[in-house]
Amino acid sequence: MQEDKVNTAAESRGxxxxxxxxxxxxxxxxxxxxxxxxxSNLTGGRGAxxxxxxxxxxxxxxxxxxxxxIIVQALTVVGPRLxxxxxxxxxxxxxxxxxxxxxxRGTTLNIPGIGRTDLIPPLGLIVAGPMTLVLASLATTExxxxxxxxxxxxxxAFCILLFKVALRLPIPVxxxxxx
Amino acid sequence: MDMIANLALxxxxxxxxxxxxxxxxxxxxGTLVGVLPGVGPIATIAMLLxxxxxxxxxxxxxxxxxxxxxxxxxGSTTAILVNIPGEATxxxxxxxxxxxxxNGRAGAALGISAIGSFFAGCVATIVIAALAAPLTRVALLxxxxxxxxxxxxxxxxxxxxxxxxxxxxxxxxxCGLILxxxxxxxxxxxxxxxxxxPELSDGIDFTTIAMGMFGFAEILRNLExxxxxxxxxxxxxxxxxxxxxxxxxxxxVLRGTGLGATLGILPGNGAVLGPFASYTLxxxxxxxxxxxxxxxxEGVAGPESANNAGAQTSFIxxxxxxxxxxxxxxxxxxxxxxxxxxxxxxxxxxxxxxFWGMIxxxxxxxxxxxxxxxxxxxxxxxxxxxxxxxxxxxxxxxxCIGIYSVNNNPFDVMITAFFGLVGYAFLKMGxxxxxxxxxxxxxxxxxxxxxxSILMSRGDWSVFVDVVNRPISAALIAIAVxxxxxxxxxxxxxxxxxxxVE
Numbered sequence: 001m002q003e004d005k006v007n008t009a010a011e012s013r014g015x016x017x018x019x020x021x022x023x024x025x026x027x028x029x030x031x032x033x034x035x036x037x038x039x040s041n042l043t044g045g046r047g048a049x050x051x052x053x054x055x056x057x058x059x060x061x062x063x064x065x066x067x068x069x070i071i072v073q074a075l076t077v078v079g080p081r082l083x084x085x086x087x088x089x090x091x092x093x094x095x096x097x098x099x100x101x102x103x104x105r106g107t108t109l110n111i112p113g114i115g116r117t118d119l120i121p122p123l124g125l126i127v128a129g130p131m132t133l134v135l136a137s138l139a140t141t142e143x144x145x146x147x148x149x150x151x152x153x154x155x156x157a158f159c160i161l162l163f164k165v166a167l168r169l170p171i172p173v174x175x176x177x178x179x
Numbered sequence: 180m181d182m183i184a185n186l187a188l189x190x191x192x193x194x195x196x197x198x199x200x201x202x203x204x205x206x207x208x209g210t211l212v213g214v215l216p217g218v219g220p221i222a223t224i225a226m227l228l229x230x231x232x233x234x235x236x237x238x239x240x241x242x243x244x245x246x247x248x249x250x251x252x253x254g255s256t257t258a259i260l261v262n263i264p265g266e267a268t269x270x271x272x273x274x275x276x277x278x279x280x281x282n283g284r285a286g287a288a289l290g291i292s293a294i295g296s297f298f299a300g301c302v303a304t305i306v307i308a309a310l311a312a313p314l315t316r317v318a319l320l321x322x323x324x325x326x327x328x329x330x331x332x333x334x335x336x337x338x339x340x341x342x343x344x345x346x347x348x349x350x351x352x353x354c355g356l357i358l359x360x361x362x363x364x365x366x367x368x369x370x371x372x373x374x375x376x377p378e379l380s381d382g383i384d385f386t387t388i389a390m391g392m393f394g395f396a397e398i399l400r401n402l403e404x405x406x407x408x409x410x411x412x413x414x415x416x417x418x419x420x421x422x423x424x425x426x427x428x429x430x431x432v433l434r435g436t437g438l439g440a441t442l443g444i445l446p447g448n449g450a451v452l453g454p455f456a457s458y459t460l461x462x463x464x465x466x467x468x469x470x471x472x473x474x475x476x477e478g479v480a481g482p483e484s485a486n487n488a489g490a491q492t493s494f495i496x497x498x499x500x501x502x503x504x505x506x507x508x509x510x511x512x513x514x515x516x517x518x519x520x521x522x523x524x525x526x527x528x529x530x531x532x533x534f535w536g537m538i539x540x541x542x543x544x545x546x547x548x549x550x551x552x553x554x555x556x557x558x559x560x561x562x563x564x565x566x567x568x569x570x571x572x573x574x575x576x577x578x579c580i581g582i583y584s585v586n587n588n589p590f591d592v593m594i595t596a597f598f599g600l601v602g603y604a605f606l607k608m609g610x611x612x613x614x615x616x617x618x619x620x621x622x623x624x625x626x627x628x629x630x631x632s633i634l635m636s637r638g639d640w641s642v643f644v645d646v647v648n649r650p651i652s653a654a655l656i657a658i659a660v661x662x663x664x665x666x667x668x669x670x671x672x673x674x675x676x677x678x679x680v681e
Binding site: 020021023024027028031035038039042043047048049050051052053054055056059060062063066067069070073079080082083085086088089090093094096097098100101102104105107125129132133136137139140142151152155156159163167168169170171 | 604
């Protein structure tokens with residue numbers, strides 16, 4: 001399988017022999033630069049006394065060096081193309097996780113000029129659960145609404161019984177009703 | 180003998196009703212996780228950490244350990260019956276195991292893998308018990324410089340053993356190390372790379388990285404490649420191998436156990452090599468190598484034993500030196516820290532009940548797994564029929580509740596989603612994320628030991644390679660350098676690729 005990929009990729013190559021590695025190398029160099037900038041306000045050490053900035057900065061330089069090696073490899077060794085990113089999976093899967101985070105205890109934002117504002121009230125597991133499950137289910141193209149809704153309801157009930165009733169984790173189930 | 184007295188103490192701890200129950204629960208969850216493809220032990224242990232908060236440390240670790248080696252058993256079931264590895268370590272079992280199933284010997288394949296694993300598990304338990312005390316004494320000779328060098332060597336091992344490009348694996352280790360520095364500096368209290376976010380000043384929680392990059396990114400990848408599950412429809416048949424098959428398996432089981440146990444002790448995830456090494460060895464010394472790939476029982480017996488032996492002996496670096504050799508052990512460090520235990524040589528002295536109780540529980544767990552796996556095989560096969568479209572939302576839900584419960588903080592859940600996206604991007608760029616997690620876990624310790632060594636040597640960076648005063652440290656660095664050189668030699672690189680392709 002790997003072989004096929006390399007062979008088909010080898011047909012048309014200009015300067016960049018391995019686009020996947022090129023991208024990877026650029027990313028690592030950029031991340032190294034970012035870390036260097038982020039740790040630039042920290043004091044480095046002198047002599048025997050390494051400061052809080054020494055280790056992160058040293059690592060940033062190493063990252064940039066390793067990233068450059070990957071870039072050089074991408075220019076010399078033939079490798080796989082960049083794979084296409086799917087949109088549906090990441091949007092619905094990660095979206096459903098964010099929805100859980102935003103609704104489980106509500107969201108309060110500190111907006112400059114207005115002050116602390118409640119954007120979303122605390123909804124608890126009983127609402128956040130089914131929302132997360134249904135939204136996540138949208139990540140596949142198979143659709144069976146009846147099944148999805150029954151599944152979301154029973155899974156939420158199971159989680160409440162397991163985590164709140166049996167294991168007594170302090171997770172809000174229905175905060176508006178004081179549970 | 181000390182060892183027998185110690186094991187007796189351990190069995191005393193492990194054989195309480197509560198700990199037997201937790202061990203059984205861990206083994207059951209582990210088997211479940213192992214059977215279901217696309218759900219790994221890393222994500223599961225991360226997911227279940229909050230559940231263990233309410234337990235005492237001994238019980239918590241017994242259960243988590245059960246999940247880990249239980250998953251090794253379960254993974255082989257999927258490999259044999261469905262032709263996809265349930266776990267990364269059962270990749271090799273697929274080759275001959277599934278062919279045996281096609282030939283109507285599914286029962287025998289399952290049987291021998293369970294028996295081989297049980298035998299390997301028993302031997303590995305004894306190895307841990309025997310080696311723990313002497314290795315702990317060695318560890319007490321270690322100063323900061325030795326620890327730093329040992330961690331460098333461990334990370335180099337992990338890099339060399341990772342799949343794919345060595346340079347890319349180095350990049351991942353460095354990313355992990357640098358992520359570990361986020362948050363307050365332990366010595367000076369300075370906020371590092373927090374961008375004035377109060378949430379970040381305690382550092383990044385390792386469960387958020389583990390679950391995001393392993394749990395969520397894995398789901399995203401699985402959604403892209405819908406697998407076809409071709410569950411075997413033939414009858415499984417008798418679970419006991421016949422006399423002929425048993426005779427053929429004895430030597431492979433012994434050799435596999437030896438190989439797996441030895442490789443498992445190496446820092447840097449040597450355990451993954453066990454099954455590959457065992458399969459290659461069996462094929463090489465077989466009278467008729469052409470039988471391999473067509474249902475040779477040696478090709479199941481050897482690797483399965485190696486796999487289980489390695490899974491268990493990889494506890495040794497963690498328990499004696501306090502250095503996790505792979506991502507799962509890294510999570511065990513987290514579990515221990517949550518319960519206020521610093522892993523390392525002092526655990527055996529200060530908490531003998533915990534140390535020996537956990538080791539004894541491994542033997543009990545292996546016995547349980549034999550019982551869980553063989554007669555209950557039908558139940559696990561049914562589980563394979565749960566469609567992924569119901570499985571993955573449930574995993575997501577458990578993850579969300581799990582991460583939220585670590586600190587009761589929704590912000591952690593958002594961070595995890597972010598790391599899920601990062602993990603997905605890494606997959607697309609051809610990075611393997613396991614070295615990142617290892618780097619992240621070792622990062623704080625490494626920095627601390629580095630700073631202490633340099634302080635003690637008054638700024639002299641040559642302490643790590645000082646052959647006269649610090650021979651252990653110099654030897655460890657030398658091994659690391661040799662490893663790097665070897666891994667970059669073209670002939671070895673080629674061989675390494677073929678090992679992973681097979």
